[in-house]
Amino acid sequence: MENIQQRGHLLTEQINPNSQNLDQLNTVELVTLFNNEDAQTLTAISQAKLELAQAIDAASAALSKGGRLFYVGAGTSGRLGVLDAAECPPTFCTDPDMVQGIIAGGAAALIRSSENLEDSSQDGGEAIAQRKITEKDVVVGISAGGTTPYVHGALNAAKQRGATTVAMSCVPAEQVLIIVDIDIRLLTGPEILAGSTRLKAGTVTKMALNILSTGVMVKLGKVYGNRMIDVSVTNSKLYDRALRILEELTELSRQEAAQLLDRSGKRVKLALLMHWTGLDPEAGQSLLDNHHGNLRVALESSKKP
The missing domain is CATH 3.40.50.10490 (Glucose-6-phosphate isomerase like protein; domain 1)
Structure with a gap:
């Protein structure tokens, strides 16, 4: 057996x-x-x-x-x-x-x-x-x-x-x-x-x-507050979520948020950094890359003289 x-x-x-x-x-x-x-x-x-x-x-x-x-x-x-x-x-x-x-x-x-x-x-x-x-x-x-x-x-x-x-x-x-x-x-x-x-x-x-x-x-820095700022914008639901995140965190209008999201290549994290620092997409992505994609750390770094 x-x-x-x-x-x-x-x-x-x-x-x-x-x-x-x-x-x-x-x-x-x-x-x-x-x-x-x-x-x-x-x-x-x-x-x-x-x-x-x-x-x-x-x-x-x-x-x-x-x-x-x-x-x-x-x-x-x-x-x-x-x-x-x-x-x-x-x-x-x-x-x-x-x-x-x-x-x-x-x-x-x-x-x-x-x-x-x-x-x-x-x-x-x-x-x-x-x-x-x-x-x-x-x-x-x-x-x-x-x-x-x-x-x-x-x-x-x-x-x-x-x-x-x-x-x-x-x-x-x-x-x-x-x-x-x-x-x-x-x-x-x-x-x-x-x-x-x-x-x-x-x-x-x-x-x-x-x-x-x-x-x-x-x-790993893929969240800011309690927002999923690294969300993959691949359908209408997620596009709407991305816009709402931008609206809530920046107080932009929905149209302004949509323009910002498009400029960032539909990358919410980059869009936020661009809005708060005035950087263009290339410079903003470089700053994020230098800080392992952590938005909060990248923002703190941008404020230093």
Whole structure:
């Protein structure tokens, strides 16, 4: 008989006492139960805030020096990593190579379950090799139960290549030991539907990834105040958002904001710098480049005699 690892002791696989009559609840009771259980995600994030902050600092430092951020996972965890990575270019105008998602089974696994592919640690290691990961990079392994061989294989390979390694899981360290540089534990307890980690575990993972990637982009100067000044203006919605950002921060009319945005080549950050300093697009971009794209630092520099 095949030797199958026992996982029943894991927090994510245990039986939730609050939902043992799940199939007997009326619909309102069902929704109420979900709402009550999902509240645990906020506590889990709060308890992991120091580790999340460490991951933000490590990733932002790496990316500022030309490194890359990788998310690695299988199933739901892998899909969440790919989703977060895919949303960075339109939100922060990043190069698609800067933040990448790696999922067991590749693109096909995004729309069709390929859960058996998570059992190969060798495949995880090969995915790291294929992307030529180095000591400049940060690799985040995502596994709700913390035992996914594909993720462990990827983390071990990344570690051997000198990359900074981060683990994101939903089980306590005493249940599963993961040797990484930063160990993020998001403890939301047993699922309403036993073992279905696309529920609370998936929700808290999405929340943590939101915080991680957005925090990194804030540190990289892609945000001014709470505006996404590096937004990629690629459709009418984003063009409208860009104009509103310019209107709100400069008090220009919509027509004036549109003219300024066009002069900047639809680059909101550059448009703001041009407006506040009087620089032309070439000089403004040069100033931004000299300060690693950080608008606030570039503005302070322009005020110095």
